[in-house]
Amino acid sequence: MVLMIKHESFQPGIGVGTWAWGNRFLWNYNSLSDDSTLYTTFNTAISLGLNFFDTADSYGTGNLNGRSELLLGRFVSQLSQNQVQQLTLATKLAPFPWRFKHGYRKAFYSSKSRLQGHLARVQLHSSTARYAPYQEGFLIDALAQLVYDKHVNSLGISNVGPKGLGKIYRRLAMKGVRLASVQVQFSLLTYNQALQREMILVSRALGIEVLAYSPLALGILSLSSPS
Template identity: 30%
Template sequence: MIQVGQRQLGASGIMVPSLGIGIWSWGDRQYWDYGQNYTREDISQAYKVCLDAGLNFFDTAEIYGSGMSERLLGDCMRADGRPIVIASKFAPLLLRFSARSLLTALDHSLERLGVERIDLYQIHWPSWRIGIQPLMDTLAEAVRSGKVRAVGVSNYSAVQMRMAYERLKRYEIPLASNQVHYSLLNRKPESNGVLAACRELNVALIAYSPLEQGLLTGKYRVTLANEQPITGSRRFIPAFSTAQRQKMEPLMETLTQIARVHDKTCGQVALNWLLEKDEHIIPIPGARNMRQAQENTGALGWRITPEEQKRLDTASELWL
């Protein structure tokens, strides 16, 4: 079996695998074409592969698939029976005027998941309407009620996460995590202070889109004779334009060279780069079928060298 390292969710006391699984795509028909490109059976198989490999940390949200992601995760958990660590998120939507709406949303997430407590409950993005302090006060109430083990934020700047951290400290509750976009094609957490703040405050950085929706796997390279066509919603994402993918070629070539040395894939190297960057980082690549789940597990049990890390840093400087 692959040796899966463990990492801490900040100072919460919760240990998770060094690699989690993001399940934004589960049940999402609008963006990911659930029911056409993949099915409930595909998701069940992906779930089993993940648990067989020791990857039992799943990140979902109330808005993923309009709640379907949480329902599918709950179904998989009950069918399989093995324990998992669940992270979900509250969405501070425009029609939610009060932080108290979080408690109602939390109850609905618990019902969809079919559990009595969520391990990590996060604020999905900052809300100017509600404000950081009221949201942290309500998160503390959720912890005290026993419905949540640990709390985190998502898409918060360094300044915003420090504010959240200080507010939670009033209740002697640590800020466990900040979930942000982080990959070789988006290294902003290194330059905007978020990674430094996570190190200083002992907050986990949960890295979403670590493979950039497939771009870092190499299957969309413009140099491929059998170049994968850009279909669906990806057609409207600037990063998938031909011009942007041409800019990525030096990075993709570096990934390819390192992958050959280790007998790995480009995507596995890209995930390993994140894992080796800092012990506070927990990447959460998606997996909506068996093949993707197996691909993710191949990022574990080995390490790129410090020299290879530097090569990738240099090749991805455009995205700092």
């Protein structure tokens, strides 16, 4: 699940996360037994009116890399054109060091192809500011170019703090590209609530949608409390 605070109204909404789709290590994914359940889950989400889906090019473990995008693309292709038009599919592209050198075109088109063309938003999966600050601007510029050239509608960032967020927002604004969303881990168990509150305030001031990932702390918050 992904909780959303939309920039137009700052009303909360719910999106669908697809991290578990193809992930053997953490989520015990098994293609034979899980794919039909995931398809049912996807259709249930659609029937409930959920229209935002979050995936990543790194989702799917080992040789299942890209599986989440692949399944999502497959499921979306079964919908009517009218239903597809209501959806926003967002992927996250990993900040691999070679992408700093070669850019994002190849990765972007691989993701778009797995998603059968239905890709509305690209997000930088995580900030590199802490370990390779010199790379971040290039990575952001490469993603911004995809928006600028109209290959994709919108751009987001993930795993960044409020200062980094402001910096990226300003860099993009100078290029005439709007930062649509920021995706951060945010649940009642998030250790630094003050920092997350600051994220929300900064995002609100800049008109950026907040996507709260792992809102149930990977399911821990859904366990019933001991009596």
